[in-house]
Amino acid sequence: MSNQTAATRSKETSSSPVPIQRERGNVLERLNGEVSRRAYELYQQSGNELGQDLMNWLQAESQVLQRLSEIRESGSWYTINTPIRGFKPEDIHVTVDEGSALIAATNNPQNSENQTMSTGSASSVNQSVFLLAQWPAEVDPATASAYIKNDTLTLTVKRASGAPSTAA
Numbered sequence: 001m002s003n004q005t006a007a008t009r010s011k012e013t014s015s016s017p018v019p020i021q022r023e024r025g026n027v028l029e030r031l032n033g034e035v036s037r038r039a040y041e042l043y044q045q046s047g048n049e050l051g052q053d054l055m056n057w058l059q060a061e062s063q064v065l066q067r068l069s070e071i072r073e074s075g076s077w078y079t080i081n082t083p084i085r086g087f088k089p090e091d092i093h094v095t096v097d098e099g100s101a102l103i104a105a106t107n108n109p110q111n112s113e114n115q116t117m118s119t120g121s122a123s124s125v126n127q128s129v130f131l132l133a134q135w136p137a138e139v140d141p142a143t144a145s146a147y148i149k150n151d152t153l154t155l156t157v158k159r160a161s162g163a164p165s166t167a168a
Contacts, residue, residue, distance in 0.1 A: 015149035016089040022141065024095045027104045031130050034064045068133040076159045080133050084153040087129070096144040096157055103131040103153065137163040 021027070038060035039053075046052060072079045080101065084092065087105040095102045107127040135157070143158035159165070 015147040015154075018089050018092050018094055018146040018148060018153065020141070020144045020146060021093060021095045024097070024102060027093050027095055027102055030104055030106065030128070031065065031102070034128055034130065035060045038064055064128075065130045065132055068131050071133060071136060073136065073159075073165070076165070078135060078139060078157050078159065080153075080155045082131060082153050082155075083151055084129065084148065085151045086127065087148075089148055092146075092148070092153065094144075094146045094153075094155060096139070096141045096155075098138045098141060098160065099135055101131075101133045101135070101144075101155055101157070103129075103133075103155070105129045135159075137165070139163070 035057065039056040042056040042060055043049070043052065046056075068080055068082055070080070072081075082103075084103075084105055087107055091107055092103065092105045105128065133155075138160040139157045140160045141157065144155065145157075146153060146155040148154075
């Protein structure tokens with residue numbers, strides 16, 4: 001019995017790598033689609049009031065896109081740790097460029113066979129999370145790595161050579 005518990009614990013604490021993508025096109029399309037859908041909902045909720053396009057878009061963007069402010073610096077490395085529950089590594093797309101990281105996670109109902117088995121029904125709506133982190137200084141995207149462990153996404157990237165440190 002104790003062997004089973006040990007095996008279960010080690011499985012729970014293992015980490016799963018998440019690939020880093022160079023191109024943001026697909027992630028930005030998904031983000032813009034979610035913001036557009038939410039802005040249209042806001043437009044409808046306001047009684048189809050004209051002239052509020054920008055306000056609806058900005059409000060929708062603030063509801064859909066979460067900005068990550070906690071970025072730790074250690075030596076020349078930046079690290080983000082953010083909870084990301086209910087998503088498998090294959091549901092998560094991470095893009096990193098010199099100035100920021102964009103993380104998109106979409107839980108597709110057709111991939112949620114366990115949810116169907118445990119609840120008796122599958123949700124027909126995708127659950128999506130979009131996270132944006134602005135690096136304190138320019139980074140080298142080639143050094144980025146990400147993994148999930150215990151429902152937490154960890155993203156690490158090295159500050160670009162020549163970029164000033166933000167540590168006091």
